[in-house]
Amino acid sequence: MLTLCVSGAASRGYRDRVLPLDAQTVAVGAGGALLAVDDADVLVPASRVVAGTPDTEAQLVTERAWLAAGRVPVVPELGESTLLRDALLDLRMLSLPTGVPVAGWSPAWRYVWPRDSALAAAALARTGHRAEAERVLDFLQRVQPASGVFAARYLPDGSGVPDDRPAQLDGVGWALWALAAVVETRTAAERPALIERYRALLDRSAAGAASAVDNPRGLPPASADYWERPERRVTLATAALLQAGLVAAERLYRMVGDPRAAAVGAAGSRLADAIQAAFGSDGYPRRIGGAASSVDLGVVFLLPPLARTVPPDVLTAWRAAPRHLLRPGGGLAPGGSWPDDGISWTNATASYALAAAAIGDRRTATAWLAWLDEHRTDAGSLPEKVLADGRPAAVAPLAWSAAAVLLIGDALAG
Numbered sequence: 546m547l548t549l550c551v552s553g554a555a556s557r558g559y560r561d562r563v564l565p566l567d568a569q570t571v572a573v574g575a576g577g578a579l580l581a582v583d584d585a586d587v588l589v590p591a592s593r594v595v596a597g598t599p600d601t602e603a604q605l606v607t608e609r610a611w612l613a614a615g616r617v618p619v620v621p622e623l624g625e626s627t628l629l630r631d632a633l634l635d636l637r638m639l640s641l642p643t644g645v646p647v648a649g650w651s652p653a654w655r656y657v658w659p660r661d662s663a664l665a666a667a668a669l670a671r672t673g674h675r676a677e678a679e680r681v682l683d684f685l686q687r688v689q690p691a692s693g694v695f696a697a698r699y700l701p702d703g704s705g706v707p708d709d710r711p712a713q714l715d716g717v718g719w720a721l722w723a724l725a726a727v728v729e730t731r732t733a734a735e736r737p738a739l740i741e742r743y744r745a746l747l748d749r750s751a752a753g754a755a756s757a758v759d760n761p762r763g764l765p766p767a768s769a770d771y772w773e774r775p776e777r778r779v780t781l782a783t784a785a786l787l788q789a790g791l792v793a794a795e796r797l798y799r800m801v802g803d804p805r806a807a808a809v810g811a812a813g814s815r816l817a818d819a820i821q822a823a824f825g826s827d828g829y830p831r832r833i834g835g836a837a838s839s840v841d842l843g844v845v846f847l848l849p850p851l852a853r854t855v856p857p858d859v860l861t862a863w864r865a866a867p868r869h870l871l872r873p874g875g876g877l878a879p880g881g882s883w884p885d886d887g888i889s890w891t892n893a894t895a896s897y898a899l900a901a902a903a904i905g906d907r908r909t910a911t912a913w914l915a916w917l918d919e920h921r922t923d924a925g926s927l928p929e930k931v932l933a934d935g936r937p938a939a940v941a942p943l944a945w946s947a948a949a950v951l952l953i954g955d956a957l958a959g
Contacts, residue, residue: 561873561887564938569924571638571650571942573604579641581650585924591627593634611637615673618954622911628918629954631925633672635942636665636951643701644680646948649929649940656698656707659685659716660771663723664948667850670727671955678727685720686746693717693753697769711775714768717753718786720746722851725793728800737801751794751805754787755812763819771842772879778832781824781843788816789851820847821856829862831880837862838869841880845896849903850952863900870897873933875916887933891917895927895949902956914953917946 568581572588575598582588582595589596594604617630639646646665648654662681670678688703689695695716696706724743728736740747757765769775770782791813798806824830828837829844840862846852847859869881876889877897898913920931927946928937 561933563932564888564930566922566928566936566938567649567651567940569922569941570635570926572924573600573608573638573641574598575600577604577642579638579650582924585922588924591630593638608634608637611674615669617672618951618958620911620914620954620957622957623914623918626918627925628914628921629951631921632927632942632947632950632954633668635926635947636668636944637677639942639944639947640665640677640680643703644677645684645701645703646681646944647701648698648944649942651940654940654943655701657684657701657703658698659695659713660719661944661948663719663726664952665944666723667726668948668951668955670730672951675727675730678730682724682727682743682746685723686743689720689746689749691749693749693751693756695720697773710773711769713770713783714753714757714765715770715783715786717750717757718788718790721750721754721790721793721797722786724750725797726850728797740797740801747794747797750790751798751809754790754794755809757787758791758812758816758819762823763815764823780831780841781820781829782831782841782846783843784816784820784824785843785846785851788813788820789846791816792853821858825858828865829859831882835882837865839880839882840866840869841883842893842896845900848900850899850956855904860904863897866897872931874920874931874935876920876931888938889920889931891920891927891929891931891946892943892949895946895953899949899953899956902953907957910953910957914950914957917950 568583569585570582571579572582572593572595574580574595587595636646645657648658648661666678666681684703688699694712697710697713699706728739764779765783765787767776767779768783770780791809795806795810823833830837830839831841844862870877872878872889873887874889876894879890879893894913898910901910921927922937922941926942928941929939929943932938
């Protein structure tokens with residue numbers, strides 16, 4: 546068992562919470578039906594195909610052809626691990642049958658969140674599955690309202706939203722970042738046509754992001770973020786994602802010679818200054834004026850691959866974050882002020898590791914990647930949560946975690 550030592554890790558009394566594991570993974574069964582798998586032994590080894598059905602062989606051929614059409618990143622430090630291959634297969638499973646990945650296969654997660662989709666689009670593009678990545682962008686462009694501000698989540702067929710959750714500003718930033726991430730996997734000659742294909746997504750998102758920070762403070766209004774909770778004060782995560790989106794929009798506009806690049810770039814610069822002024826002096830807490838110990842993934846979103854620069858004070862806060870986020874099972878919680886329930890979250894851990902990989906801190910990235918590898922389900926899927934005793938729990942697989950792991954692998958594979 547890998548042990549990650551974090552110097553100065555907070556010594557707190559955790560109230561260990563025990564949650565069941567919803568499923569080992571999701572796989573394709575007879576007739577192409579997707580099934581939650583409770584027993585890994587029902588699968589054909591090294592696949593997401595249920596054994597012993599009339600369709601097993603045909604489904605294996607299809608799965609193998611899909612894998613062969615792209616690439617699985619190779620990270621030498623992982624040895625013979627199937628982590629990256631399994632993560633890629635899980636993204637494929639979660640994308641069936643609509644072509645756009647849902648967050649998870651458990652009923653309450655079987656919806657399309659813009660942030661999970663953005664990460665999936667980037668991961669699919671980076672692993673050579675261009676058509677699948679573009680289907681995600683097609684979906685986001687189709688469901689986006691004129692305001693540019695996305696709903697928290699959508700029905701998988703794009704026909705509407707599942708409930709009355711308020712819109713979330715961070716989706717605008719995620720969409721712009723994903724569009725740039727997909728476009729930048731293409732050659733310089735191919736990029737203008739692809740940008741024009743998603744011109745509505747670009748224009749609406751850029752306008753929505755710029756409008757959100759067009760005020761004397763230069764910061765966006767309060768909005769729910771990845772914590773999925775109502776907010777009365779702006780969070781660092783929302784501000785950071787809008788900054789990432791504006792920076793991405795500037796790059797995209799410059800690729801096609803659009804004069805809006807200057808205005809969007811200026812808005813992004815003003816937001817960066819406002820973030821530093823409002824959050825920086827306190828160590829980049831979750832909310833303005835909060836304790837540095839409340840640091841969360843907002844500080845991760847201020848670093849590559851979402852950002853283009855590595856501000857020294859942000860890097861310092863990021864390096865200090867694990868002492869506040871570390872949980873008994875060895876992974877990270879979503880934030881320093883998250884409940885002390887003893888649970889590690891794989892999406893938080895993978896997001897932290899992704900920043901490490903993107904800034905070239907290979908040792909940190911591979912250490913967290915190894916922890917994620919060791920805490921998968923018996924079927925090889927990344928669960929949403931890991932209990933204090935190291936057992937996987939809650940939803941498996943999770944699109945966010947699978948996509949982030951693939952992006953880590955891509956960065957480390959060079």
